[in-house]
Amino acid sequence: MADMARKQGSHSDITGPRVQDTALRLIAQHGFAAVSMRQIAAEVGLQAGALYNYTPDKQSLLFDLMRSHMADLLDALAATDLQGDALARLEGFTQFHIRFHLPRSDQVFVSYMELRNLSPENFAAIEAMRRQYEDALEDILRAGEAEGVFAVPDTRVATMALIAMLTGLSHWYREDGRLAMPTIEAIYWDLVRKSVTT
Amino acid sequence: MADMARKQGSHSDITGPRVQDTALRLIAQHGFAAVSMRQIAAEVGLQAGALYNYTPDKQSLLFDLMRSHMADLLDALAATDLQGDALARLEGFTQFHIRFHLPRSDQVFVSYMELRNLSPENFAAIEAMRRQYEDALEDILRAGEAEGVFAVPDTRVATMALIAMLTGLSHWYREDGRLAMPTIEAIYWDLVRKSVTT
């Protein structure tokens, strides 16, 4: 308890998140390999050595960013309990995906672009989480098939196709763009629904 | 003419393409910033300095890879004259996109992932070519609207969505995968067609 009071008063619980935020932003902007520890440190207002109070190495910094993004995603999905028939659940999933990803463009960018900069073990961990998310969508597609309201020749391929379509939105969406978010949401739901229904 | 004979006999017209091929493969694998000129040179069987007989600098090497990929794409599209009604042209475009991109996964990877490593001018050039390609699809969607056979609330958004879906295929397709290419082509055409038709 004594040291908790100490820690609250200290400022490492501010610096830690600042390191993560800065790293995320810089990596999204320039790519993992192109960003140096000294650049990150400079933006936070530290010397490079001080970063090693917050991460064991550069690789772990990247992995933590990606893992926490995927964990947030899976947690948020689990918290959104989709119910009703397959069509309703597909609509819920589509809405969830868009609303979760759009305000997190840096995380999406990094999580998709920097997979090849992960060590094999770290890659496997992220890949497993991604697979879990994909499976949630595939379950809905299979349920729709069973209900007879969906007609997809291959649920796995359709899953990959839909996720690519939805995630692509994060790559071009701009908050100050031509269309408001609800409008875009409606357009994407229209495309998704029609593409899988009978 | 005399120096043409000289050049044909020399071996720089073999080394040049080897440099490009090697650079493409390594950059697709590890990312532009993570690949050094010495790595590329070593794989070709040269010293790093010799690369500068084939490119003025590293940035131009990347740009040339992306530009020639986009030029090939636009040339191939122009050579494929899509005719008939909008639905037929959309089917032709879908087929074209898949058949062009699937055998070029390294090019696709590099052209989508390394945009942020281009200098501003080079980025603008590639972006313009990409836009031109997107416009070809949007034209088809607009024609379909006019014909009354397509129902897309926004042709621009639908264009981005469809291209993201189709290009996503290149990211997971494996030649030795579960499904043969014609099967996958049929599945994607099914999704595309249904998503935009009335």
Next chain:
DNA sequence: CATTTAACTGAACAAGTGTTCATTTGAAAA
């Protein structure tokens, strides 16, 4: 044969890389 010259080497340059660690700092605890 001698000459020419494209192709390449190998060393050098200045700058930057991730990471470690003895040392300093400054605020909370006693």
Next chain:
DNA sequence: TTTTCAAATGAACACTTGTTCAGTTAAATG
């Protein structure tokens, strides 16, 4: 006030980076 210790410094480590260029090599030319 003195003690304590998390947090940060700043220098150092060994190595890599893109790029240049005087010099070497070897094959085509005359």
